[in-house]
Amino acid sequence: MLQRHYRAAVEPTVDGLPRGARGYQLLYAVIFKELPNQLALAEYLGIDRTVLPYVIDDLVEAGLVERRPADNDRRARKVEATEHGRTVFAEVEGAVSAAERGVLAALDATEQAQFRTLLSRLARQARELPAAHAGTENDL
Template structure:
C-alpha cells in the first residue's frame, strides 16, 4: 500500500469538509462492527463501556464512573441496573463515603469482559485490515493523541452523542 504524505496526490486531493466525511465513514464502519461484537452483552455498547471502565479504570464511586464516561447519572443508573441484574457488576458501599456506591465487576463480569474484548479486538482488526500493520499502529497512536487533545479542549463533550447523531 502506498504511503500517504502531505505532498502525495491523495493528500492534495482533499478539500475542506472531506475530513468530516472520512471520519463519519470510519465511525460508521466502527459502530457497525462494534455493535455486532458486543451483541448479547447487557445494555449493548454502553454496557460494554461501563463494564470496561469499571474493570480497567476502577473509578472510586458511581459519580466518578458517570463523569468518566460522560453519561448522565440517571442513564447510568439504568445501565447499572441491567448489569447488576445480569450478575456482571455489583454496587458496594464506598469505604470512604458510605452514602456513595462503588461499582465493582464480579468474577462473571471479568470473564464476560474478557470474552467481549476479544470480539471487539477482532472487529477493530477487521476494520483496520485495509492498512499495513505499521499504518494501523501509527493511526491508533495518532487518533489517541488527537482524541486526548480534543477532550482537553472540550472536557464536557459527550462522545456518545456523536455516535447517536451519526
C-alpha cells in the first residue's frame, strides 16, 4: 500500500524525464555516485546490462547525459551528466522531495529522517545480498 501511495505521488514529478523514475534514478547515480563504467552503473541500479543502453540512449537524446571513454579502460564507457542534466535533475529533485514529504506527512521531521536512513540501509543490504537469498520465504 505504501509503495502504491509513493508511486502515485512521485511518478507525476518524473514523468517529464525520459523513462520516468528509471531516468531519474540513472541521473541520480551518475551525478552522485562514482561509478567507473556502464556495467557498474547497471549493477548499482539493478538494471540488466543489455537494457541499460536503451535507457542511456534516451537520456543522451534529451541532452541529459553523455557517454565518455572510461578513465581506466578506453573500451568501456562512463556515463556523465551534462550541465543541462544537472539543472533538470535539481528541478525534478525538488518536486520529488516535496512529493516524498507528502507521503511521509504522518511522521514528524525526525521520524522522516530516521525512516529514510533505515530504508537506505535496507536498500544497500538488498543490493549486496546474493541473488540466491533474495525472495525467500524467510526474508520477512
